[in-house]
Amino acid sequence: MHFLTARHIVDDLIRSCSPSSGDLVLDLGAGTGAITAPLAATGARVLAVERDPEFARRLRTRLGTTTNVHVVQADARTFRLPGKDFLVVSSIPYGISTALLRRLLGPRTTRLRRAALVVEWGFAKRLTEPLPRSTELAWWAARFDIRLLRKVPAYCFRPSPTVDSAQLLLRRRSRSTARGEQVLWALLRTAARQPTRSARSTVTALAGKGAHRLLRRHGIDPAAPTAGVRPLLWAAVAEDLAAR
Incomplete structure (x- = not known):
């Protein structure tokens, strides 16, 4: 296991997520509490x-005394x-990154x-590619804005990873x-x-007439080609098609 120990990274993580008092925030793989403790200081409800x-x-x-x-x-x-809105602030173990993101972003x-x-x-570079390599990554990108904010050097962990x-x-x-x-899933799967299939052909197969105007x-x-269309644009097209 590699534990994040750089306090400035922890503080920036929390600041970027901007939890408020009363928000439900999960620290997944809390380890020694390097994130949990300062997260609690925001007044959020921390799990x-x-x-x-x-x-x-x-x-x-x-x-134990932190209520x-x-x-x-x-x-x-x-x-x-949770079955209600929540946030996550966490340093995720490398070996379970895909499994955790699948749980958080997929459903x-x-x-x-x-x-x-x-x-x-x-892993971060793959997640933030403009044109994701798989249907699953495209599905995540269409529904979540995923941004790479900074590199975190290996020396920020103990022991340091490679x-x-x-x-x-x-x-x-x-x-x-x-x-x-x-509809979005059908478009991404196609x-x-x-x-190499054209966007017009793909949309026409789902909706019939009007594909050219809708895409424009x-x-x-x-x-x-369908693979050259960004997932967020497919999401907008999907909502228009669903409203018909």
């Missing part, structure tokens, strides 16, 4: 999730996420509003309709399976 029983015990001892912190010994990959019913995360550098990390900020985009998300309205070249 510190830690799998290791000894670290969980130490967290309870350290923060707005609740420590849960659980695996962040299976822990039941249509996710209640995640914002997240400030430290993840492995290469690679650098990155600070990410994720914000939920405007809520879309259930039907809009169904882009992955038939990357959203600044998309109708002749462009």
Whole structure:
């Protein structure tokens, strides 16, 4: 395990997520509490999730008198996420990054509003590519604004890993309709399976007439290959199609 120890990175993480008093904030993989403790000082309600029983015990001892912190010994990959709006501020273990992001960003019913995360550098670069490499990454990018804020050098951790990390900020985009998300998934899946198919052909297959005008309205070249259209633009097209 590699623990984030650079206080200036922790402070910047919290500041970027801007939790307010009363917000529900999760620290997934809380470890020694390097993020949990200063997060509690914001007045937010903090849920510190830690799998290791000894670290969980130490967290309870350290923060036992802090009334707005609740420590849960659980695996962040299976822990039941809140059924109401929540934020996440966390330095995510490299080995479970994909699994955690899948849980947070994947479900249509996710209640995640914002997240400030430290993840492995290469993973962060893949997440923030303008044209994601997979349907899943495109799905996340269409529904969340994912920004790479800074590189976090390996020396900010103890023990130091062999690679650098990155600070990410994720914000939920405007809520879309259930039907809009169904259409969006169909568009993204087509882009992955038939990357050279034209945007006009793809939209026509779903909606019939009017594809050319609809695409132009959203600044998309109708002749462009589906794989060359940014996920956020597909999300806008999907909502228009769903409203018909």
